[in-house]
Amino acid sequence: MFGLKTDWSLETLPRYFTLEDYEGGTARWCPGCGDHGVLSAVQKICRDEQLVPEKTVCVSGIGCSSRFPHYMKTYGFHGLHGRALPVACGIKARRPDLTIWVATGDGDCCSIGAAHWVHAIRYNMDMVVMLFDNNVYGLTKNQTSPTSRPGLKTNTHPRGAVLPPLNPSETTLGIANVSFVAQTVDWNPVHVYATLRRAYHHKGLSFVRIFQRCPQYTPRVFEDAQRDPSLIMLLEHEDGVRADEAGTKIYKNRVAHDPRDLNKARELAAREDVLPIGLLYCDPTRPRYEEFSSVGVDVTIEEKMQALDKEIDRFAI
Amino acid sequence: MSSGQTAGTKDGQAIGPKVLGECIVEIVSDSGEGAQKAGQSFATVCAKMGNGVWTVEIIPAEIKPPARSRAGASGIRIRFGSRPMTNMGDYADLVVAFNEQVLYGRLLNDAYREGTVILLENKWASDPDEQIRDMYNSAVEDFRARGLIVHELPMHEACLEFVNDPKLGKNMFVLGMLSGIFDRDPSITRREIAAIFKKKGEAVIETNNKLFQGGIDFARKHLTYHFSVPPMSSKQELIVTNGNDAVGLGVMAAGMELVSMYPITPATSATHYLAGVFHKMGGFIHQAEDEIAAIGFAIGASYAGKTACTITSGPGLALKTEFIGLAVMAEVPLVIVDVQRGGPATGLPTKIEQGDLMAALYASPGDSPKIVMAAATIEECFHMVVTARQLAEMFRGPVIVLTDANLATGQTCYPRPKLSEDWMAPPLDQSPWPEGVAPYDWDPQTGLSRRPIPGQRGGQYVLTGLAHTKHSHVAYDPRSNQVGCEMRSRKIAALRSTLKPPKVHGDEEGDLLVVGWGSMLGAIEEAVDRLRAEGHRVSNVHLRFLSPLEPGLKEIFERFTRVMTVELNYSDPSGGFDGDWEGARRSHLCQHLRAQTLVDIDHWSVTPGQPLRPGQIYDVLKGRLEAIRSAEGSAVGAR
Structure with missing residues (x-):
């Protein structure tokens, strides 16, 4: 039933994958939701990188954006609220051959799953983590999220949220062994695509915060930046996000930023007057946990049995 | 080992080497004095000499609880003998104690009987602190009044010959004492010592060997206890x-x-x-x-x-x-x-x-x-x-x-x-997934299905915690959810259909059947065997599968006048508080079995935080058997 067949390796016909090979069920997000754009971007990246669909796994928690895996035609794991990252890390631990995309929201990642977020950053396993940050709980119908700004009126804070919001990028940049943090905005599909593709090419955990609007509950949360593109700061570097010029020419506020500069990255991530988009930080030399956790995957049953027999000798009378 | 009204020292009446069928030894100390390490080594040596062995560790919750405190008792019990050992037994026969206060911790657990021999460190008798001296002296007096046979021994002082701080090393000295008393093969113990201290180097091994030999010599000099516990007759490789x-x-x-x-x-x-x-x-x-x-x-x-x-x-x-x-x-x-x-x-x-x-x-x-x-x-x-x-x-x-x-x-x-x-788990299956087979291709009878593994071409599916169809598509409709629940439940039924009814230990019918689970097996069976040897009609079954339940239980239960569980978990006093049976909270297995079999199953369960002694279970079962007899008697009389 579970026997190993070897004929899969004999395949000679090259396979070419089209967008269709990555398109799962019809997305059931609200019209106008930014999730649709991110989904298209990921499907295009899969095609452009010719990712083998059965070797690609999309993992998510619970929330609107966590429906993501259902709309891909790859393998998917739509698990528990807040727990996408431990599952994704577990998949990668002994299967470094799989490509992993994680979809998580601001409640899923930064609230109920906060412990796993901190530690997954430190494990730095090779995967792309997309934080769909729309500043609100959507699926459960309009509750304050850790990234909600003060004054946002929600069902749990009808007179307005009271606490300063948590800044996911700034927080991530404070965690030991962080290796990649980028930001993008859902209303610019060109930049979303370029950012996620850059993230895919990074070896390690690529954390991408996607500023998003919820058409239902936070439609105007980035209204200022949408109206006035100068409020968006485009980070530029030859090693950074290199979006197609046609899609980013409206951004006049451009800053050269070396993604190796962690202190500068933290400074930029903390800016409240502008929205910095692009690659904040990247260090491909950080250790990745799968380098340790996958040691021994090739040990055969025969070798295991010999080693174990010797081990049992230690207990023999 | 139930000898020893005599003092057992050289000055007293000499007790020659004596063959024992089994023996229960304890080493008790403050935490960090190595009692468990010594006891584990002693147990290993006993096992290597062919004895049946069972050990129970006595572990305080803290790493370093205050010294000389009753709750801080740390140590080990070793029961060994000429037959397989399945539980910790009743009362210790011989105890090595590093101070008198930890012994109180054990007395609270009812671990000793009249005649238990205590080899007690005596340095506290001359402690500079008067309070400690007083505590020690009054404790020794109290122990003797309780019927314990106490030998006050200068173990600490004897260790000073080999180490500056006997807190480190006294345990190997004690291992030597026990080795001498119980006629253990020193060469086996020396190999154990070498294994324990392998990473610390030759010098440390040598010191510990000296402590060990010192302990043997010390026991010979100060004590006349000398026992042998012959090996089991087993030809199996153990x-x-x-x-x-x-x-x-x-x-x-x-x-x-x-x-x-x-x-x-x-x-x-x-x-x-x-x-x-x-x-x-x-x-x-x-x-x-x-x-x-x-x-x-x-x-x-x-x-x-x-x-x-x-x-x-x-x-x-x-x-x-x-x-x-x-x-x-x-x-x-x-x-x-x-x-x-x-x-x-x-x-x-x-x-x-x-x-x-x-x-x-x-x-x-x-x-x-x-x-x-x-x-x-x-x-x-x-x-x-x-x-x-x-x-x-x-x-x-x-x-x-x-x-x-x-x-x-x-x-x-x-x-x-x-x-x-x-x-062994088979190698990763990466063969192409058969076309047209759903990710949850439930067999309608058993609910079983084969699962696709990432990497299997054509097997792509999205695992979800939401209610789903066999295609793993999210489905909120009433029928899909009912089918999903049923398929998952059918798997449990399918496993149950492959299980055999449990074996009854003892006769297939009788007055009382004891049902147990988990580590209670050894103590329950020992209690049942004692009662059966006295002619009581008592048997027991022990469950390994709790879900699904092993089949045939009701049939077995109906062959006994009464059925009861014996467990280590909480239940309300028999009959419930204020005689409210209906509201009484029963022990876990009892409640589960009652619900599943509709048999009026009784229970006895406690939460002492330690394994049950076979003697405790014996007493309980004997009481129940007597109650069954007298109920039968009055029923006959009424006829």
Whole structure:
């Protein structure tokens, strides 16, 4: 039933994958939701990188954006609220051959799953983590999220949220062994695509915060930046996000930023007057946990049995 | 060993070497004085000399509790003899104590009887602190008044000949004393000492050998106790392990690749053991950020086709509940070992209780059928993990294996497992997925289905914790949910149909049947055997599968006048508070069996935080048997 067949390796016909090979069920997000754009971007990246669909796994928690895996035609794991990252890390631990995309929201990642977020950053396993940050709980119908700004009126804070919001990028940049943090905005599909593709090419955990609007509950949360593109700061570097010029020419506020500069990255991530988009930080030399956790995957049953027999000798009378 | 009204010292009447069938020895000390290490070595030596052995560790909850405190008693009990040992027995025969206060800790546990021999460190009699001297002197007087035979011995002083600080090293001296008293082969012990101190170098080994020899000489000089405990007659090849090491060996024998854990007593030592050797079999231990992540990581690995396991204890099981529900719902194979301790909340972290049965069976929102097994012996800790791995794969879901603190730290010998390739997880299947086969292609009778593994071409599906169809498509309609629930439940029924009814220990019918589970097996059977030897019509059955329940139980139960469970968990006093039977909270297995069989099953259960002595069970059963007899008598009289 579970026997190993070897004929899969004999395949000679090259396979070419089209967008269709990555398109799962019809997305059931609200019209106008930014999730649709991110989904298209990921499907295009899969095609452009010719990712083998059965070797690609999309993992998510619970929330609107966590429906993501259902709309891909790859393998998917739509698990528990807040727990996408431990599952994704577990998949990668002994299967470094799989490509992993994680979809998580601001409640899923930064609230109920906060412990796993901190530690997954430190494990730095090779995967792309997309934080769909729309500043609100959507699926459960309009509750304050850790990234909600003060004054946002929600069902749990009808007179307005009271606490300063948590800044996911700034927080991530404070965690030991962080290796990649980028930001993008859902209303610019060109930049979303370029950012996620850059993230895919990074070896390690690529954390991408996607500023998003919820058409239902936070439609105007980035209204200022949408109206006035100068409020968006485009980070530029030859090693950074290199979006197609046609899609980013409206951004006049451009800053050269070396993604190796962690202190500068933290400074930029903390800016409240502008929205910095692009690659904040990247260090491909950080250790990745799968380098340790996958040691021994090739040990055969025969070798295991010999080693174990010797081990049992230690207990023999 | 029930000799010894005499003093047993050279000055007293000499007691010659005497053959014993079995003996219970304890070493008790403050924490950090190495009593457990000495006791484990002594037990290993006994096993290597062919004795049946059972050990129980006495562990305080703190690393370094205050010295000379009753609650801080740390140590070990070793029961050994010329037949297999299955439990800790009743009362200690001989005790080595490093101070008098820790003995009070043991007296509170009712561990000693009149005539128990105490070899007591006497340095406290001349302690500079007057209060300590007084405490010591009054305790010795009290012990003697209680009927203990106390020998005050200058062990500390004798150790000074070999080491500057006898706090480090006295344990090996005591190992020597016991070795001398019980006629143990010194060459075996020296090999043990060499193994223990291998990493510390030759000089340390040499010092400890001197301490050991010093202990032998000391016992000869000061004591006349001299016993031999002949070996069992066994031709089988045996190994000695504790239950947690057995779990670790089982994990490797099952060919697992990953153990994902978070530190929790008393489960952690299983992963300590594995951490030293697992890599030799290609395995990896993941220490997760918390209990939830530990199971999530294991589920991820398993989803990706790599057999994984998570090892925890009660509070960890509670935290893993939601993920266990996901493994049930999405049918992800996973072995969960729960080394039970006292609860609820932090409870008794280092002590035994069988309090997790209900949680293992039912703790999940919604309907969450899963396989639950309980190891009854240390040997079963090994084999159950192997079986659990196979069942998890075959029945595509989580399997909970319950062990407990008693099995975890107790040591015993059992037949060396004959490893089999069939036990091992098969290699990763990456063959193309057959076209047209759904990811949950449930067999309508058994609910079983084959699962696609990432990498299998054409098998792409999205695992979801939402209600789903066989295609793993989210489905909120009434029929899909009902079918999904039924298919998951059918798997449990399918497993049940392959199980055999449990064997009855004793006659197939009688006055009283005792039903047990988990590590209570040895003590229950010993009590039953004693009663049967006295002519009582009592038998017992012991359950390994709690979900599904082993078949044929009702039929067995109906052959006995009364049926009762004996368990180490809480239940209200017999009859309930104020005679309110209906509101009475019963012991876990009792409640479960009553619900499943509709037989009027009684129970006796307590939560002392230590294993039950066979003598305690004997007393309880005897009382019940007498009650049954007198009820029968009055029924006959009324006719």
